Amino acid sequence: MKTALITGITGQDGSYLTELLISKGYSVHGIVRRSSTTVRARLDHLFHREDIYNKRLFLHYADLADTTTIRRIMLKCTPDELYHLAGQSHVGASFDIPETTCEFTAMGTLKLLEIIRDLEQKPKFLHISSSEIFGRPDQSPQNEMTPMRPVTPYGIAKAFATQMVTLYRESFGLFACNAICYNHESPLRGESFVTRKITRAAAAIARKHQESVSLGSLDGRRDWGFAAEYVDAMWRMLQHDHADDFVLATGTHHSVKDFLDASFKAVDLDWQDFVKQDPRYMRPSEGTRLVGDASKAERELGWKAETTLPKLAELMVEADLQRIDASETKPAF
Structure with a gap:
């Protein structure tokens, strides 16, 4: 049985990755920040399985800045693989909290690399990088050789972390990869x-719980894929015969308007009847033409994104409709 350690285990990617690894027979350890609440909804279904929680899934309290505790956790669970998913990941919020973003997203990654460097039993390491490292690229689509030109605090922090992973791989021989x-x-x-703001709004408007939704720019274009497929590629990267970096993307890009259209069509509504633009949600600086070339991942890992944007929006809206309907059927006491 392999052992994996995941930072950011309670996030979107962490929950999907946990399910994937457990299905493959792993023992999974996760690092979480201690808070006043113990509710971790994305992993709730695993917590209540007696054959999983505290048998094949274990949680440890630590902060990315707490290197002593993280080192102690790694010495205790001796992971074969370390998936580093944690960090401040909201691009827009990074303008409001740039120091926090850099502390956890950039320096948090460096601190993990330094811990691994000193371990006798070094785990394979995966860092989740981002298309935001490319910022405003001169070429489209972007691949692993595209120059980094980040234009947001989050993108800059991710670029630092990404280059540090490459440096430690090349300088110290770590099996360290960037997804x-x-x-x-x-x-x-x-x-x-x-x-998610869009799909929640579409579901709430369809159920007469909401009348409109306020958004920022509708023209921004992104390469949107399905997270459950991306964690499979992350796992494949650490099973590869050598450490490397891989772009994970669909190869197609859509505007926010496209996502709105697909989401509201899922409930037979026209988004233009319900959307208001609000300058408060406009970002000071934003990347453009971000679309990825994942041909290397397909060629070397056998991975390819399958879920199209309309299908992705539909399944997200359906899940939000189910949440609303479930809340309405709960007893009042």
């Missing part, structure tokens, strides 16, 4: 992200 992920969404996406 350069383009936008990947799912019904588990956080509610502050535009895709």
